[in-house]
Amino acid sequence: MSVRVGVLGATGAVGQRLIQLLDPHRDFEIAALTASDASAGETYRTAAKWRLGTPIPEDVAETTVGPTEPDAVPDDVDLLFSSLPSSVGEAVEPAFLEEGYVVSSNSSNGRTDEDVPLTIPEVNADHLGLIEVQRDERGWDGALVKNPNCSTITMVPPLAALDEAFGLTDVRVSTLQAVSGAGYSGVSSMEIIDNAIPHIGGEEQKMETESRKLLGEFDGAAVDWNDADVAASCNRIPTLDGHLENVWADTAEDVTPEAAAEAMREYPSIDLPSSPDQLIRVFEEPDRPQPRLDRNLDNGMGIATGGLRETADGVQFNCLAHNTLRGAAGASILNGELLLQEGYL
DSSP: OOEEEEEETTTSHHHHHHHHHHTTOSSEEEEEEEEOTTTTTSBHHHHHOOOSSSOOOHHHHTOBOEESSGGGSOTTOOEEEEOOOHHHHHHHHHHHHHTTOEEEEOOSTTTTOTTSOBOOHHHHGGGGGHHHHHHHHHOOSSEEEEOOOTTHHHHHHHHHHHHHHHOEEEEEEEEEEOGGGGOTTSSOHHHHTTOOBSOOTTHHHHHHHHHHHHTSEEOSSOEEOOOOEEEEEEEEOSOSSOEEEEEEEEESSOOOHHHHHHHHHHSOOOSSTTSOSSSEEEOOSTTOOOHHHHTTTTTTTOEEEEEEEEOSSEEEEEEEEOTTIIIIIHHHHHHHHHHHHTTOO
16 A cells, blocks of 8 residues: 655755656655645646656646645645755744654754754664654654755765774765755856856755764664764855765774775665665776766665775765755655654654
């Protein structure tokens, strides 16, 4: 039996990706779509202004979009995927949670709250146990789970592999982030063509905090954040999709590039429909990964690494993931699959 799901903020860039991925999903059935009041009452075809390379799903196109409020979502919807702007998510997500809905959210609000699971299922599925803490403390019948920022999610799996094998002490990262991460109207063509922008508001802080929470240990009541010092510099470049990142990782134990590559290759995936069989692909070629060549690895859900070399205190490597698939919509769906597997739906 399919789980009936809804999408909050269904007309935006991530919302459209959610529709694209959910429509053929074996376990989920789209039963509700919401958007801003300006779009409410329109068909999804009209409201969404579909911009993806695949056709708009015909069975969704004529669905009427509702306002983003609990009364607009049928009671038999078991799971909501939220792709709302953070300011809107912060204002409206609690209302859905109080009504008993389970929400898998891509919105950045609340990611570092002590009682909110911030999860990459292959890395820290056990953090989902925070739901019980959350329900006790907030009195919600529902549950809120967050996936991390699209740039954070790119580097954390290889860092998790290094931390498990050698212990992390210090991380430095410089990102080369695609324009789709800013949304359709986030960066104008006059700004980004023939250019690179060495600032993305709030991005550095997200990478520096979210990564430490994701790599932390859950003791059954709280997450003890990882002690590694993380510093980030974030840059926007004129690629469409795929965030490429240069990472310097210092480790507590001695590590060679060969040992680091083996730890990444052997880092386990998880038995969920959207997770690749091999989570981290390590390229031997010195000029890989590249956004145009590697962003669609494993249907856009793989993590690509390469360029491994030894440093004074650890290793340097490059990593890449598709920012709107693995880094956003796909990450939320993966969390939804984990919620289903663990019995929260």
